[in-house]
Amino acid sequence: MKSREQLNSWQQLTQHADHMKKQHMKELFAQDGQRFEKFSIKLPSILLDYSKNTITSETMSLLTQLAKECDLEKWRERMFSGERINSTEDRAVLHTALRDRSYTPIQVDGYDISKEVERTLAQIKVFSEDIRQGRWKGYSGKRITDIVNIGVGGSNLGPQMVTEALKRFSDHTVNVHYVSNVDGAQIAEVLRPLKPENVLFIVSSKTFTTTETMLNAKTALKWLIASSFDQSAIAQHFIAVTANKKNAINFGIAEHNIFDMWDWVGGRFSLWSAIGLPIAINLGYDNFVELLNGAYDIDCHFQHTELSNNIPVILALLSMWNCTFLGAQSQAILPYDQSLHMLSAYLQQAEMESNGKSVNWYGETISYPTVPSIWGELGINGQHAFYQYLHQSNNIVPADFIGSVESVTPIQGHHETLMSNFFAQTQALMQGVNEQQVRADLIAKGRSADYIDKVAPHKVHQGNRPTNTLLMDKISPFTLGSLIAIYEHKIFVQGILLQICSFDQWGVELGKGLASQIESELYHNNIDLSHDSSTWNLLMHYQEVKSNDKV
Template identity: 40%
Template sequence: MSSSSTSTPTITSLATPKQVHSAVNMVLDTAYQGIDAAAWKALFSEARASKLEQFIADMFAGKHINQSEDRPALHSALRNLSKTPVLIDGQDVMPAVTQVWQRIEALCNQWVGVTDVIHIGIGGSDFGPRLAIEALAHVPGIQSRGMRMHFLANIDTAELGRILATAKPHSTRVIIVSKSFTTLETTMNAKAIVAWLKESGCTQSQIAHTLYAVTANVAGAKAFGVEQDQIFPFWDWVGGRYSVWSAVGLPIALQYGFAAFEDFLAGAHAMDLHFQHAPLEENLPVIMALTLLYQQEQHDIKAYAAIPYADALDWFPKWLQQLDMESNGKSVGRDGKPVKHSSPVVFGSAGSNAQHSYFQLFHQGTEIIPIDFIAVRQPMSDRPEAVAHHRILLSNCLAQAQALANGKDAENPNDIYPGKRPSNLLLLPELNAFYLGALLALYENRAATLGALWNINSFDQPGVEYGKVLAKPIEKALASHQITIQASADIDAVTAARINLFNS
């Protein structure tokens, strides 16, 4: 394949083979990527040369593909509704996973009279369930228990204050989600919630009845005051950003019923089976990964956008940012050597709102920014005007892709659209729990594919730790209220001056 950064894609017709693919009733159209048959052949050869098929098999077999942490990346087991044995070091994990499903279903039947649920967690403990709760709230006719579902992630007390202004302490339940049960933001917010419950007149036994935990550190949760039978396990072979399929997704089942949670898992499981067994040439996660790789190799792209033409999916790009950039935002490969490519910057928001924001850059900016247009066939409301509105929404989605691909000539330079801007169209038949699960699993498997193609470990995140270490001496210096902080081994001169500025 050419690595030239000056060539431009030739936009081919929809009739060209290998441009429209489907899986799990979802359709992927790559016609506007500008990839011809010869380039596709080279891409699939490159994928096979990277031993992608073996990597996929190893991932689902529970091999220790997370080399730096010497553990599997087996979040697919959390949605393995077929209960086919999944072995880690010779031990089947499915009985433990099944037991958690049973406990989640039982809890759904136990909660009566709950008005508020406060889900405390950050990063992967927050984005997935928050996205699902928001997206499914828009499904016409969905059965909901109508609880106020609050997500508390930020250490900024503005979020805490907003939640506590409306929550009713005596009918609130609290879910503390932390794999290690040592995450600073989560533990501090949990302590603040317990203090609020005490201030509101809740007894110690009532508080114990209120608290639930999802964690791998059962001892830590018990020490905090969570009862043993209200702790849901988390395993070290599940990365935080891949954890919504575990008990981290409790809010989904509690709000919309266990059947909806099962549908969510079923959609993801169906996509996993496709990813695991489909030939590379028909494999949606692989094809999507290869379109991005192609644009990197041809145009050295540094960013891409995900634009869902569904307001219910407005949180999807935020979830995707963590998935892609935390998984693959690395400069060193699995072999310890520098890599040629890694994750581009990911951004996006719901269309058609996004058209009135940054689409100017897409059409006439100097950078080529590939786009994933995500559309849903069916309207997301049962309003009388829903069909007409949805038709306009979809026409905007299709028009933007066409304009970006084909461009427009004009005598006035300001009116020229260069065109040849690549995009995918991903079409969901409808948006419900099943297809939401399939969508998220599609992108999870694409992220893993990209990691394999780039020779990157997609399942660790060492880059997020250093700043946490540095924050500790800085917080201590801020707490001192001194305006004479000097530079040290832990605090450089610029930061010392800024601490003094805050303390003055």
């Protein structure tokens, strides 16, 4: 099979990029009054404006041609049909099956997984309603008032991001807390104000072997037993979400308190499954279903819409254009909605863990730039922090601006001020301001010639900084589900275009393996001489200071 760089469209895009690097978006807008109409997509509850990118109709035609030459449509069909497209782990990739509202049978290894999904959803519904209505009691006969979700990575970040984003939809019948850090300070802080008799722990781990999660779970178990004085209390206070029932049972969790996970769902794409149990409990099952409905709506859009008018495809193509062909090395995610304050971190994990790779499907080293590093912050906070870098640095950072027309917390004047900044920033990043404009402005303000000569160069903004604008009608379970699914499919498309295995994460494993070895050395006060000199001396210093502190 041809490498991506041998494709005709790739070679044409490389030449086209040399030409487009000399273009300024401000001039492109001046030349084409229909630019927004050409480069925007409107769905019932979300609008994508991608006109503020260094693109023309030729650019988008070549990018779409690239997607076709990469057999994107065929790969899309393979994913939805349950083929084992996760080649390095020999697994299907079917997080979409978790929210499939058509209830179409999907075969994996000869059985219909849609039946398992329906069964688990029914289990989530019954369990979440039992907790919310007080039918599930703790060891002392009192109702559960607090959920503590113990997990890390996808088992934590997805549910936490969603419950934070949809906080206004919670009736606070049950409060939810999250513990992911193995630093004991976090679990101690979470547990300090809680009463064991009112707490339910959800331990989420696909393998039920993750070091951080299991250590936190054991600490929680000791905390519970110290209060209840009874090992049988575990049955009322511990739930597991895992693909490894045996390990969960060995830990002490009753089999009927275990929710299934499957190897065809990656952790960072798993909030739609029983990993989302905290969402259903905190927000109510109906809101959890609306989240699924919003994602399914985008699944249908992604499956059945032409590539040239397909939001996830367009976002992936633009990311590749800006990074691989124009040389951008990072991308900012900038939500202008307080409820989305964890979205940047969530998408950082989703994209960088998926596509932060340097070999192709065949294990060959990739010679072209792949995906950018992802980072970001709430828009207004970022404006007073790193937007200076976005506007005037030599490094061009494409950015996704994400906002909503209507606030979920309407306070007079606030949303208008917020959104005026939202719209102004993308305009400023695109247009910039040249020295002639700066000087004219300073003259109009009565500044002296010496002051103008001194300051004018510092106030110049080159502009031509690419942005996408995603504007939702309002943050809701449905629109949030849609937004997350858009980025999930964007990540899939990027992987296909770049020939990257998006659904493994071998880069996570090396450090974890070394950590296990070092942990044993620290416990036994026996540092291995085979470490490099830096690591060995750091470990010896750690042990020395720790020993002195005990004296």
